[in-house]
Structure formats: structure tokens, C-alpha cells
């Protein structure tokens with residue numbers, strides 16, 4: 001994966017190309033910001049030459065002051081405008097990286113744990129993933145925006161260098177000495193820069209990971225009386241992060257100060273030479289020339305130390321790209337690919353957002369072809385083993401017919417949830433094939449979404465918003481349709497008891513709802529989309545027998561009525577009433593199909 005990674009320069013160039021006009025506008029402004037201070041140098045030379053009557057200009061002191069002031073004001077204007085373009089460009093760059101990273105994460109099989117290549121098979125927590133979006137994206141942003149500063153400073157440093165050459169070529173050659181030393185130093189410590197950066201990022205990631213876990217597990221920590229233990233662990237991680245950050249920052253500071261010192265020593269040597277040359281070749285180097293030389297020399301030398309710092313930054317950005325590649329398991333070019341961002345413009349205008357069609361039910365949206373309606377779903381020899389284990393499912397085949405009710409059952413850990421996740425493309429197929437109406441499904445992750453299918457896991461995911469928003473999730477539906485879906489999910493009575501009705505705020509992860517209400521709110525979300533295939537992972541676990549029976553009855557009454565929606569169900573359950581209703585039961589044992597049949601065929605040990 002990383003063998004053919006393009007160079008950091010190529011990746012930065014791709015990012016520059018994304019917002020070219022903004023980039024070049026900012027670059028031009030930066031040229032002014034960097035270049036305007038060069039003009040006082042010329043003015044100073046002429047001023048000093050006026051004192052020794054060697055100037056070709058005859059300006060009054062006030063004219064010189066006015067000129068210097070005008071240059072100063074122009075620079076202030078350039079800096080002010082440059083800050084606006086820089087800010088816009090800066091955030092566009094990190095937004096592109098974050099957008100691409102997020103898109104890649106969404107395209108992964110959703111139930112597969114996130115890992116980094118350095119920690120193979122060791123899942124990352126959401127808190128840990130945040131550090132990729134925060135520190136790594138910002139690091140790359142800094143480097144891209146650094147390029148036009150380097151360009152601006154570089155052009156004027158080059159101009160200054162040419163001027164210095166015209167004044168005294170021999171002395172100017174000494175300017176290159178610090179540059180060679182800086183390049184050699186960067187080359188020598190490149191590995192160390194990257195190693196320290198990797199270690200500090202990893203340590204930060206562990207701290208943010210634990211913060212995330214602590215916040216979501218406050219109750220578990222309290223119940224176990226583990227506050228002190230968790231805090232001690234947190235302190236250990238923070239101490240380690242401190243150590244790694246100090247190491248990383250110290251190296252950066254040492255490098256920067258080394259660059260400055262190298263440059264300062266070089267400057268000192270040049271000045272000594274220049275002064276010597278002034279004494280020995282009286283008349284060729286004027287006082288004005290010497291003043292100009294000193295002025296422009298600092299210009300060139302500042303650029304050299306800036307360049308050194310920038311080169312170190314690019315090494316650190318290489319680490320950020322490597323880390324992100326490891327996270328999304330794809331090459332870095334995908335991270336810099338060009339996609340619309342819809343950010344507000346520099347004038348503050350919000351761009352027109354594209355109209356999307358989030359998962360409309362098939363009768364409202366031309367369901368591509370009639371063929372897309374489920375007639376038969378076939379799974380052949382599905383195998384998925386969790387990385388580093390032999391747990392999961394092995395060689396599972398099944399067929400689901402339109403309008404049927406299929407129940408997967410089996411003991412705890414038999415592989416029921418894994419089978420559903422593999423079928424829904426939430427875990428990648430290691431072996432096996434999936435067919436929808438006889439057509440092979442190439443990308444199950446993208447294929448199994450409404451209006452083809454909808455799935456509710458054992459613990460449904462709801463968001464900290466209103467009930468309405470949670471059920472709609474962007475779908476354009478009115479309250480009547482919403483209430484029909486809610487009634488189908490047997491959530492209507494609960495809703496009637498809520499003073500704020502559909503506008504009830506349900507809290508983070510739906511914490512203000514009971515387990516059963518959560519399940520039924522998630523079911524309503526599925527029903528509203530009227531998918532061809534409904535997949536439930538153990539609805540029975542959170543519902544009493546009666547409520548669950550009502551739900552299935554209401555759903556199947558639809559199928560037998562003239563309603564255009566004929567739902568097909570695939571559910572995990574141990575409940576007798578559900579098993580009795582099943583058209584087909586698949587009994588899993590140790591990840592394999594042990595039996596396929598009807599309720600009567602099932603050994604009594606599996607019926608509750």
C-alpha cells in the first residue's frame with residue numbers, strides 16, 4: 001500500500017491545485033507581505049549615499065520618511081488582506097483532507113473495527129480516531145499553506161541574492177554555506193523527526209481515546225468503583241503524552257534554533273568579510289552598499305532558516321499522511337482527491353447545496369429497474385472470521401424469498417449477528433458470494449441500504465436530537481407518514497404519552513428512551529423507508545412478547561393487504577412466538593448452519 005506512495009511534494013501539489021485561484025491570490029499577497037520590506041533597503045542605501053553625496057536621487061528627508069511610511073501602510077494592507085485569503089485557504093485545505101478521510105470511513109464495511117497499520121487488529125476507539133481529524137489534518141494544512149509563504153519569501157530572497165551578487169559576488173557566495181549545512185542537518189535527522197512525530201501522535205491518540213471512553217462509560221466506572229484506577233491510567237497516558245510531546249517539540253525547537261544559529265554565524269562571517277573588503281577596496285563598496293548588504297543579507301538568511309523549518313514540517317506531514325493511509329487502508333492520493341466542499345465563499349456567501357435523494361421509498365423514486373425489487377436474495381458459502389481469531393461464520397449459505405419471514409437462531413456466540421453484518425456488507429466478505437435476484441452483488445457495503453434494505457442492530461444508534469429528526473434522518477416526509485411508520489413500529493402509544501410528541505429531545509444515543517422504545521424508534525425509521533428487506537438483530541431482546549407480536553402482525557397485515565409495500569424480513573430471535581411465525585429457520589452453531597427448516601424441526605433446547 002505504501003510502496004508506491006507519491007512524494008509529499010506531489011500530494012501537496014494536488015492540494016494546491018484544488019483551490020488554485022485562492023492559492024495564487026494568497027501567494028501574490030504574500031509576495032507583497034514578504035517583498036515590501038525589501039524596498040526600505042533600497043531607500044536606506046540611497047539615504048546613506050545621500051549623506052556621502054553618492055546618491056543619484058536628491059530627495060528631502062521628509063520625502064524619505066513619506067516613502068518609508070507609504071511602504072509600511074501598503075504592507076499593513078497586504079497583511080490584513082492576506083490574513084483573509086490565508087484563513088480561507090487554510091481551512092479549505094484541512095476541510096478537503098477531513099472530507100476525504102470521512103468519506104473513506106463511511107465507505108468501509110461499517111462493523112469492521114478501525115485499526116491503524118501500526119496496531120494491526122487492535123481496534124481504535126472513536127476518541128482515538130479524532131486525533132487523525134484534528135492534529136494530522138491541521139499538520140497537513142500548515143504545510144500546504146507554508147508553501148506559498150516559502151514561495152513568497154523565496155522569490156524575494158532570490159532577488160536579494162542577485163542584488164547582493166551585484167554588490168559583491170565573492171562575499172555573497174558565503175550565503176550558501178548555511179544552506180548546505182541546513183540541508184545536511186535535515187537529511188541526517190529526517191528519520192528521527194518522523195519517529196518522534198509518530199510517537200507523539202500515537203500518545204495523543206491514546207489520551208483522546210481514553211477521554212472518549214471515559215465519557216461514554218461514566219456509569220460503568222462508577223458502578224465498578226473504578227474511578228481511581230481509571231484516573232491513574234489516564235494520568236499514565238497523559239504523562240507519556242507529555243514525554244513524547246516534549247521530545248517531539250524539543251527536537252523541532254533544537255532544529256529551528258540550529259538553523260537560526262547556523263544562519264547567524266554565516267551572517268557574522270559575511271559581515272566581517274564585507275567590512276574587510278570595504279577597508280581594502282576603498283571606493284568600490286560604499287557605505288550605502290554596505291547598509292544594503294546588511295539589510296538584504298538578513299532577508300536571505302531569514303529565508304534560509306524558514307526553509308529549514310519548512311523542510312522539517314514536510315517530514316512531519318509525511319507521518320500524518322502515513323497515519324491516515326493506515327487508518328483508511330488506502331493510498332494517500334485518495335486523501336487529496338478533489339471533491340466539492342460547499343464551504344462559504346470568502347465574501348461570506350453560502351454556496352447552493354446539491355439536492356440529494358436520501359433513501360426515498362421505491363414507489364416515490366423510480367427504483368432504478370423493476371429488477372431491483374427483491375424476489376430472491378441468495379448467499380453462498382459466506383465466511384468471515386474476526387481478524388486473528390477463528391470466531392465468526394463459516395461456509396453459510398441461505399436463500400430469502402420475497403415476502404418471507406426468515407429467523408436466524410442459535411446459542412449465544414453462535415454467529416447470528418456476524419451473519420447479518422456480513423449479509424448487510426457491514427463486515428467484508430472473506431469468502432462467498434451474494435446475489436440479489438440472481439445478480440451478483442459487487443459492493444455489498446453500498447448495495448445494502450434503503451430502499452433495498454434497512455437494518456437495526458442489537459443496540460440501535462440514535463442521535464442527540466428530536467424523535468422526528470431521528471426517524472426522518474433527512475427524509476422528506478410529512479407527519480402523517482411519520483405517524484403511520486410509528487404506529488407500525490407499535491410506538492404510537494409511547495408517542496402519545498410524550499408531552500412534546502415528535503419534538504421530544506431523546507438525548508445522547510437516545511438515553512431518554514427505554515431499551516424497547518429505542519428499538520421501536522429505530523424500527524419506525526426503517527419502516528418509513530419501506531425497504532424491500534427488513535433486517536432486525538434480536539428485536540425480541542428489548543420487547544415483551546405481546547408488543548413484539550403486535551409489531552409483526554401489523555407488518556404482515558400490510559403484506560396481505562393491497563398495500564404496495566411487501567416487506568421481507570430477516571430477523572435474529574430465540575422467541576417461540578417468532579420462531580413459530582417463521583417461514584424458514586436457520587439454526588447456527590459455532591458459526592455454521594446446523595439446521596434449516598421450520599419450527600417443528602427445531603430441537604426444543606433452542607426454543608424459549
Ligand SMILES: Nc1ncnc2c1ncn2[C@@H]1O[C@H](COP(=O)(O)OP(=O)(O)OP(=O)(O)O)[C@@H](O)[C@H]1O
Nearest residue numbers: 386389391392410411412413414415416417418419
Ligand atoms: N469484534 C469481534 N472480534 C472478535 N471476535 C468477535 C467479535 N465479535 C464477535 N466475535 C466472536 O464471534 C463469535 C460470534 O459472535 P456473534 O456476535 O455473531 O454471535 P451471536 O450469535 O450474535 O451472539 P449473541 O446471541 O450473544 O448476540 C463469538 O464467539 C464472538 O465472541
